[in-house]
Amino acid sequence: MKRRTIKVDELTRVEGEGAMHIEMRGDEVTDVKLTIYEPPRFFEGFMQGRDYSEAPDITARICGICPVAYQMSSVYAMEDAFGVEVDGVLRELRRLLYCGEWIESHVLHVYLLHLPDFLGFESAIHMAKDHGETVAKALRLKKAGNAIVSTLAGREIHPINVKVGGFYRAPTKQELGGLLEELEWSLGMAEEMVRFTAGLSFPDFEKDYEFVALRHPEEYPCCEGKLVSNRGLDIPISEFREHFVEIHEPHSTALHCKLKERGMYFVGPLARYNLNFDKLPENIQELALEIGLGKTCRNPFKGIIIRSVETLYAVQEALRIIKSYEPPAVASVPVEPRESVGHGCTEAPRGILYHRYELAEDGSIRHAQIVPPTAQNLPTIEDDLRQYVTQFMALPDSELKWQCEQAVRNYDPCISCSTHFLKLTIDRK
Numbered sequence: 185m186k187r188r189t190i191k192v193d194e195l196t197r198v199e200g201e202g203a204m205h206i207e208m209r210g211d212e213v214t215d216v217k218l219t220i221y222e223p224p225r226f227f228e229g230f231m232q233g234r235d236y237s238e239a240p241d242i243t244a245r246i247c248g249i250c251p252v253a254y255q256m257s258s259v260y261a262m263e264d265a266f267g268v269e270v271d272g273v274l275r276e277l278r279r280l281l282y283c284g285e286w287i288e289s290h291v292l293h294v295y296l297l298h299l300p301d302f303l304g305f306e307s308a309i310h311m312a313k314d315h316g317e318t319v320a321k322a323l324r325l326k327k328a329g330n331a332i333v334s335t336l337a338g339r340e341i342h343p344i345n346v347k348v349g350g351f352y353r354a355p356t357k358q359e360l361g362g363l364l365e366e367l368e369w370s371l372g373m374a375e376e377m378v379r380f381t382a383g384l385s386f387p388d389f390e391k392d393y394e395f396v397a398l399r400h401p402e403e404y405p406c407c408e409g410k411l412v413s414n415r416g417l418d419i420p421i422s423e424f425r426e427h428f429v430e431i432h433e434p435h436s437t438a439l440h441c442k443l444k445e446r447g448m449y450f451v452g453p454l455a456r457y458n459l460n461f462d463k464l465p466e467n468i469q470e471l472a473l474e475i476g477l478g479k480t481c482r483n484p485f486k487g488i489i490i491r492s493v494e495t496l497y498a499v500q501e502a503l504r505i506i507k508s509y510e511p512p513a514v515a516s517v518p519v520e521p522r523e524s525v526g527h528g529c530t531e532a533p534r535g536i537l538y539h540r541y542e543l544a545e546d547g548s549i550r551h552a553q554i555v556p557p558t559a560q561n562l563p564t565i566e567d568d569l570r571q572y573v574t575q576f577m578a579l580p581d582s583e584l585k586w587q588c589e590q591a592v593r594n595y596d597p598c599i600s601c602s603t604h605f606l607k608l609t610i611d612r613k
Contacts, residue, residue: 252285253532257539265526273512282406283498287329289533290491295322350516374496382475390482395455404463448563451535453490484594521547
């Protein structure tokens, strides 16, 4: 019986260090491993003993692309522990900050990391030779997202103005007003982004996923809500550990997170969209239906369209918040530490990001747990590869490599961006 082994030594054009190993015997895929071999960074460990107020700045260093998500999940967890509620203008500013991160992250993924796959280019640099204007407009749109983050949080990368209870400093009306001109341009560009990605060709691949995301009664979720799924999960964030478990797989330094009841699940833009379509503004719902996306989508390759839809939403939401903004009387609310446990979960661009902290009476951190989106998606990515590769086993090696690259990139996994994605070697026996 013919045996075929695909060994991927290096995963790049995603965030971090990883590899992929696929074995096939005859017409059957016998083994799939998405291996994360990047050394552990021990953030949870070295936060022990630190003051609660340091958590936002420390966790922001976990990711250079989505530092806001790490900051805000830590902030919500601390506020949950201390019984602090932030509402009104400060809550709106948090949503605005999240909009900035969604814009810059989604645009980065759609145009620079994922679109070359659909158009047949090795990288965005190669793509720019034939699509220079498209790449230039994408970079301008990304810059608009970066500007929101730097204006609100002090700088684009690893922002420093976020604190438990609010912000160290609230922006002036003039400072936020300075963002309007580019965001007005971005609104048209984001709609163009939706229509452009909807016109791409997609493999016929759908699965009956269990989607998990936040759901808020009044708005499309980014910072608050309950954890829900399309198979009946409906819990407060504080019950995360009662339903989810992290598992160590021997082939990976990244933990795999699964539902205790049912196993693998799917987080990220597809999950948010499928579980919260009705919370999108009416004009965006109409656009999604017009382009043929529908109210539900189970094709992970169409995630590029949904990221575009969320980009449009983020630009529109940012404009709404800025146009109605009046500076708050204070930039933060009082916080009084106490011995307690706090839970926080927000929607990073790639999906739900859960934080849990055990705190001493003086506010020092006794224990920290952080569950990033990619750890939750890893089992599903491996299962996608297993089923997807089965459909394409007859392809030549180079084409199969391309399909594997694309299937992994659908998830925009947080492993670090670089020029190339997969270095693939194939051993046939």
